[in-house]
Amino acid sequence: MLNKVTSYFLEGESNYNVNLKDENPSSFLLQDNSNVTLDLELSSKENKIYFNLGKDSNLNLRIIVKHEIENVELHANVSRGTNFNIYVVDLFNNSITFKSIVDLDQENASSSFHLGVLSKNDEKKNYDISFNHKVGRTFSELDAYGVSKDLSMIKINGTSHIFKNSVKANANQKAKVIVFDDEAKAIANPILKIDCNDVIAKHACAIGSLKDEYVYYLLSRGISLKEARNLITLGYLLPISKHFSKEDEEKIIGLIEGEF
Amino acid sequence: MEKLVIKDLCAEVEGNQILKGVNLTINKGETLALLGPNGHGKSTLLAVLMGNPRYKVTSGSIEYDGKDLLSLKVDERSKAGLFLAFQNPAEIPGVVSADFFKGAINAHRDNKIKLFEFYKKLEDTCKEVNLPFDMVNRNLNDGFSGGEKKRNEILQLLLLNPDIAMLDEIDSGLDVDAINIVSKCINAQKESKNTGFLIISHYARLFELVKPDRAAVMINGRIVEEGDASLISKIDNEGYEWIEKELGILIKKEETNKPMNKVSIGVCATKEVIKDVK
Numbered sequence: 312m313l314n315k316v317t318s319y320f321l322e323g324e325s326n327y328n329v330n331l332k333d334e335n336p337s338s339f340l341l342q343d344n345s346n347v348t349l350d351l352e353l354s355s356k357e358n359k360i361y362f363n364l365g366k367d368s369n370l371n372l373r374i375i376v377k378h379e380i381e382n383v384e385l386h387a388n389v390s391r392g393t394n395f396n397i398y399v400v401d402l403f404n405n406s407i408t409f410k411s412i413v414d415l416d417q418e419n420a421s422s423s424f425h426l427g428v429l430s431k432n433d434e435k436k437n438y439d440i441s442f443n444h445k446v447g448r449t450f451s452e453l454d455a456y457g458v459s460k461d462l463s464m465i466k467i468n469g470t471s472h473i474f475k476n477s478v479k480a481n482a483n484q485k486a487k488v489i490v491f492d493d494e495a496k497a498i499a500n501p502i503l504k505i506d507c508n509d510v511i512a513k514h515a516c517a518i519g520s521l522k523d524e525y526v527y528y529l530l531s532r533g534i535s536l537k538e539a540r541n542l543i544t545l546g547y548l549l550p551i552s553k554h555f556s557k558e559d560e561e562k563i564i565g566l567i568e569g570e571f
Numbered sequence: 572m573e574k575l576v577i578k579d580l581c582a583e584v585e586g587n588q589i590l591k592g593v594n595l596t597i598n599k600g601e602t603l604a605l606l607g608p609n610g611h612g613k614s615t616l617l618a619v620l621m622g623n624p625r626y627k628v629t630s631g632s633i634e635y636d637g638k639d640l641l642s643l644k645v646d647e648r649s650k651a652g653l654f655l656a657f658q659n660p661a662e663i664p665g666v667v668s669a670d671f672f673k674g675a676i677n678a679h680r681d682n683k684i685k686l687f688e689f690y691k692k693l694e695d696t697c698k699e700v701n702l703p704f705d706m707v708n709r710n711l712n713d714g715f716s717g718g719e720k721k722r723n724e725i726l727q728l729l730l731l732n733p734d735i736a737m738l739d740e741i742d743s744g745l746d747v748d749a750i751n752i753v754s755k756c757i758n759a760q761k762e763s764k765n766t767g768f769l770i771i772s773h774y775a776r777l778f779e780l781v782k783p784d785r786a787a788v789m790i791n792g793r794i795v796e797e798g799d800a801s802l803i804s805k806i807d808n809e810g811y812e813w814i815e816k817e818l819g820i821l822i823k824k825e826e827t828n829k830p831m832n833k834v835s836i837g838v839c840a841t842k843e844v845i846k847d848v849k
């Protein structure tokens with residue numbers, strides 16, 4: 312590797328706030344037996360981030376995607392008994408390609424990816440979220456909510472790969488995107504690669520337009536057109552905000568409400 | 572006193588004329604039963620009254636409290652005191668029921684309801700219609716059973732206290748206990764708020780419980796017969812054939828090829844939807 316890797320060590324019971332500027336790529340090492348929340352601020356166009364998670368730990372990674380970001384590539388290895396939760400809110404940046412690959416390397420490793428994404432104008436937002444169940448008794452979850460407006464597009468590829476002999480692996484995918492305007496577009500591809508019996512793999516994806524039928528139902532109860540559109544849309548984006556700090560949560564809600 | 576006066580109402584949906592000159596009056600506080608064979612325009616009439624944008628009124632008038640109802644938007648009609656319990660209530664993913672109820676209640680009053688008062692009211696009303704209170708945290712009608720959806724409609728009726736409530740086959744898909752609960756709610760609403768009801772049903776059972784003041788029969792997009800509640804038992808016993816004979820009306824049989832909705836929600840492997848351009 313030509314670039315120097317900047318490394319961060321995460322340990323204990325703590326909250327970290329890290330602003331990545333030119334430290335690219337960067338890597339985070341989570342010690343065994345720790346419980347950490349990491350608020351990660353990304354500032355450069357291209358971002359390569361590695362995570363190495365020790366045993367019997369928990370890491371909550373929270374990212375609010377900002378304007379200038381074009382590419383994010385996240386790789387993680389999760390050890391035995393460790394849980395890695397990723398929360399991404401993507402509301403006000405431009406087009407983006409976000410790739411996340413989480414390897415569940417040892418038993419009882421688990422990971423979840425929660426996404427709230429809004430696209431507007433002619434933005435294209437690509438999310439490629441993969442979980443590799445390398446051994447049995449590993450657990451993964453994708454929970455993605457999106458709203459695409461104007462001429463924009465949201466594409467969510469969720470890949471769950473359950474390797475040979477990974478018995479009792481459990482992979483869950485859920486993607487719900489609402490298409491707000493006539494010309495907006497949304498694609499959700501759940502990809503399940505399963506090389507083992509005795510596993511649980513579920514996926515549900517729903518792509519809906521802001522259907523006249525929905526709006527009419529709300530209007531018929533006295534709710535105004537503007538409020539009806541808001542209610543339908545806010546429901547998709549708000550749930551992710553509760554995973555962030557109180558301060559960020561308020562910021563996110565404010566931003567979403569300002570948008571509609 | 573007249574509350575809702577429908578005169579020579581003609582309406583079409585996607586170019587098909589369904590209502591062909593409806594004349595019907597509903598008085599204040601009155602319960603009117605609307606009967607008629609499948610596919611003859613009953614739901615269409617309610618859709619037009621509520622202002623569903625898919626239906627186009629081609630002629631005729633509707634007066635509500637002496638004012639032109641057709642000039643009001645859908646939400647304005649609700650605020651004016653009209654309520655429609657849908658035959659098939661929409662499932663709305665992403666909208667939490669409680670948020671929706673709060674929005675609806677607030678639309679009907681000048682100052683916003685206090686949170687405590689709201690939850691109290693919601694809890695009491697859930698009990699009345701026998702829906703578990705947890706339901707209010709779920710998305711609106713999303714995954715609700717048929718009977719739960721119907722009771723959810725009654726729940727909203729009770730929350731909004733309309734002057735006129737139109738119930739479209741509220742009893743279909745309800746078990747015996749649920750029919751009893753729903754009719755109890757209707758009767759209580761009549762009693763305490765003097766709400767008028769326009770009730771569509773194919774079954775005499777509901778009508779036995781809510782005791783309509785009058786009944787009307789819709790055939791081929793027109794009201795062809797009006798009378799007191801005895802009309803209901805006559806139809807229950809004899810069907811609609813006597814109308815063909817007595818009034819010389821040929822009853823059109825329902826077309827079976829109803830257009831499919833363009834539904835784009837569901838569990839899927841790969842799905843790509845571009846919103847239909849209207």
Ligand SMILES: Nc1ncnc2c1ncn2[C@@H]1O[C@H](COP(=O)(O)OP(=O)(O)OP(=O)(O)O)[C@@H](O)[C@H]1O
Binds near residue numbers: 607614825
């Ligand atoms: N969007 C539509 N496009 C074309 N025809 C429609 C549409 N909606 C309703 N219709 C037709 O209008 C007619 C009247 O339908 P409506 O739902 O009013 O009947 P109904 O009297 O309520 O019947 P039921 O007792 O079965 O509920 C039917 O023939 C129906 O197929």
Ligand SMILES: [Mg+2]
Binds near residue numbers: 613614615658739
């Ligand atoms: Mg009907």
